[in-house]
Amino acid sequence: MFEVRIHGRGGQGVVTAAELLSVAAFLEGKHAQAFPSFGSERTGAPVVSFCRIDDKEIRLREPIRQPDTLIVQDPTLFKAVTDVFEGIKPNSYLLINTNKSFAELHLADIVTKLPAGHACTVPASELALRYIGRPLPNAALLGAFAALTGIVHLQSVATAIRQTFSGKIAEANVAAASAAHDAVAAAPLAA
């Protein structure tokens, strides 16, 4: 089983990101379970969502405590929420939406403990502004996730986006996801 935890803020599409990821995994014939952190959702408030992916039926219904991948949609959460990194494992993947470096975010200590190539940053909000016209980083982050982990293919992410949205909005999100995917695929290994 592969477990993904996504941290962001209300209005950034945190819950939608987990759902899209589950659809992408479903399209590849896998079992997937996406669920939100059941809070009172308000714009700007910290929000967590979860996605489990497996080759067999997923029975577990507890929140994800030890994620195989941690996606952070909003780096300002490091100051607001102290437990973003809770349960991160020695071989977890880490994906952060930022145009800063890990050093600038004071995360170098955490990143050096992860295997080479398991941590990366992607300017998902900037890409979203460029392609979608709004700072909604979730599609771009899923493209980056596909490149970082290989757990799902970019094509499946694109299909999931097109099934959930329509027309120009879908294509703009697919473009943002592709751009983020290519940026991560081309990036030198972070360590």
Add this chain to the structure above:
Amino acid sequence: MLKQIEGSRAMAEGIALCRPEVICAYPITPQTHIVEGLGEMVRTGELTNCEFINVESEFAALSVAIGASAAGARAYTATASQGLLFMAEAVYNASGLGLPIVMTLGNRAIGAPINIWNDHSDAMSMRDAGWMQLFAETNQEAVDLHIQAFRLAEELSMPVMVCVDGFILTHAVERIDIPDQADVDGFLPPYEPVQVLDPQHPISIGAMVGPEAFTEVRFLQHYKQNLALRLLPEFAAEFKACFGRESGGLLRTYRADDAELLVVAMGSVNGTIKDTIDEMRADGIRIGLVTLVSFRPFPTQALRAALSGAKHVVVIEKSFAIGMGGQLANNVDLALRNTPGAPRVHSVIAGLGGRPITRPSLHGLFRRALVQPWEGAHFLDLNERIVSKELHYARKVRRSGPTAENLLRRLSERAPEPALEGRSVL
């Protein structure tokens, strides 16, 4: 057809396949997405021959369902938590009148303190109201139980509540097989009412009944629920033949054959318990599970048979009767009453107000049941630090203030992490 969709959406699609003719509901978290989905299907014409009625309250929602059902329509509604309390009088009326309404309950805690999260307090508040109550373990079963619920309700002319864990199931997006319309039509025949308000053949429904027949009316309600004990397994078997999967029935067992310790639980927590059992079985511990689907009628005989070989029974429930203990544990005790060599029953209250029930906590709990079994109700993951501080404070200070606010303030104080394991306080 396999789909990756939200549980609420899947239930809406499953309910639409049952061809309801009147749907009336008032939105309340976490049930809202189900009736929103149905409302959308009526509006777009995906669900035809169905009237979606907006009402001003939960009391009105069930009252409209009662009227519609009495007029011969297949009627559906949904609610949760305080919404169920607000419709309480109508809940008793629907069953007392013998009207086959199906209602989804998106299980949620009852306030005060206000809490929107999942537990089974709402279902338990109406456990004796004469409705049949079926609990879904998965979203697939939630879809399937609605189809079986209409069949059961209409066969007996009695209402059925399908209980689905709020958020944990209603808001989870996962792989769900949505049945074909033809298969549902084959399983669920058109509604043929046993009583109907028809101007051509006038009757009255809802007479005042005095001491001369009130007991007999109640006896016949009980008799019908006893018939459901036979019908539920029959319908589950027929459902399996039609749809190819196990859903519904009275109860299911998991790795129970040689189990020394059997867990009893209802709803979505069974999935987490199964994963925990697999881990403990790998360590050589003889542990198994009985998943209760039907809480009303309560399958006393089937449960007694399922539990008879065990030494210890741990009942995990997301509700409790304050001043008494767990309702489910109490009912399980009843099933074992006067049974020679009956296993010892250990009651656990867990997952109240949305507190996650985790594998580490369950591991500790099940191991403790084998080496250090307890009497009374055990509160899983109880934060003893804030409880004892509050008790101490309230003893010292007369005007100690509101309990909930005090506890929240104590939680925000810097303190060591609470132990995962709680302790019996009753």
